[in-house]
Amino acid sequence: MKVNCTFEIVSPVRVSRRRMKRTMPEMKRARRPDVKLVILGDMNVGKTSLLHRYMDKKFNDTISTVGGAFYLKQWGPYNISLWDTAGREQFHGLGSMYCRGASAVILTYDVTNWQSLAELEERFLSLTDTANHDCIYSVVGNKADLTDPSNAEEDYEGGCPVHTQHYACHLIPPTSTTTVSPVATREVQKEDAVALYQRILRYKALDERLSPPAERMCFETSAKTGANVDELFETLFEMVLPSILRMRSESEASPTIDLEDYGPVSSKQTKVGCC
Ligand SMILES: Nc1nc2c(ncn2[C@@H]2O[C@H](COP(=O)(O)OP(=O)(O)OP(=O)(O)O)[C@@H](O)[C@H]2O)c(=O)[nH]1
Numbered sequence: 001m002k003v004n005c006t007f008e009i010v011s012p013v014r015v016s017r018r019r020m021k022r023t024m025p026e027m028k029r030a031r032r033p034d035v036k037l038v039i040l041g042d043m044n045v046g047k048t049s050l051l052h053r054y055m056d057k058k059f060n061d062t063i064s065t066v067g068g069a070f071y072l073k074q075w076g077p078y079n080i081s082l083w084d085t086a087g088r089e090q091f092h093g094l095g096s097m098y099c100r101g102a103s104a105v106i107l108t109y110d111v112t113n114w115q116s117l118a119e120l121e122e123r124f125l126s127l128t129d130t131a132n133h134d135c136i137y138s139v140v141g142n143k144a145d146l147t148d149p150s151n152a153e154e155d156y157e158g159g160c161p162v163h164t165q166h167y168a169c170h171l172i173p174p175t176s177t178t179t180v181s182p183v184a185t186r187e188v189q190k191e192d193a194v195a196l197y198q199r200i201l202r203y204k205a206l207d208e209r210l211s212p213p214a215e216r217m218c219f220e221t222s223a224k225t226g227a228n229v230d231e232l233f234e235t236l237f238e239m240v241l242p243s244i245l246r247m248r249s250e251s252e253a254s255p256t257i258d259l260e261d262y263g264p265v266s267s268k269q270t271k272v273g274c275c
């Protein structure tokens with residue numbers, strides 16, 4: 001199966017004289033991800049758009065993801081790999097592979113589509129069985145802008161908000177006597193996401209009192225307006241910091257032999273695939 005793979009480094013690294021003096025382990029660390037964050041959810045919920053919004057600060061046109069893609073975010077001295085996954089059923093088998101070793105998983109739904117929340121539990125949660133034992137989970141309702149009347153007008157096209165056309169269109173219809181713009185009906189309330197988060201903790205056999213609270217881990221976002229997107233990613237980065245520090249100290253305590261240290265290898269050997 002062919003997989004499209006995107007590799008982006010947010011801040012291009014400028015090699016200064018000071019940096020040239022870095023030791024070999026430091027240089028290796030500079031280009032290696034410290035932790036992995038994976039975004040899961042049904043097709044069309046806006047996973048790719050959320051990543052674009054966070055990485056490029058833009059809301060671009062997207063095409064449905066094939067296989068997966070990953071980005072490398074340099075966050076202070078740390079490197080975080082952000083893995084986008086395909087929501088389409090045909091790529092479902094790849095999900096647990098992408099989750100392997102993940103320190104954080106974002107389970108994404110569309111606030112105007114109840115089924116997209118239900119799918120998280122029915123189809124996606126079990127994929128996270130391969131994640132780290134101390135992985136943190138966030139439940140994210142995207143497309144919050146569609147339920148906000150102040151954003152609805154520009155989206156309104158032929159009686160249905162542009163981005164919900166793939167699904168059954170649930171509108172509060174405009175009446176001839178009112179000038180209020182139509183908005184998509186919110187099908188998922190924040191409490192529904194909180195309840196799912198609590199069920200995730202039970203599924204993972206995690207103690208609710210020792211886990212991050214639902215209010216902190218459930219977000220409503222809009223990749224379109226950017227609402228809550230930076231907050232989502234930055235919160236998760238801060239929460240995985242202990243994992244980063246633990247993994248760094250483990251790798252320093254038990255250094256592994258890297259073949260790159262021992263002479264050139266053929267280009268075929270060094271080519272890294274994404275899966
Ligand atoms: N109004 C609105 N539309 C959004 C938002 N996020 C994504 N969309 C639109 O929803 C559609 C699907 O977005 P994608 O980001 O491609 O969805 P995805 O979850 O990556 O889908 P797959 O790759 O198929 O799994 C696109 O038309 C986006 O422009 C949002 O926050 N608000």
Ligand SMILES: [Mg+2]
Pocket residue numbers: 047048049062063064065084085086087
């Ligand atoms: Mg996508």
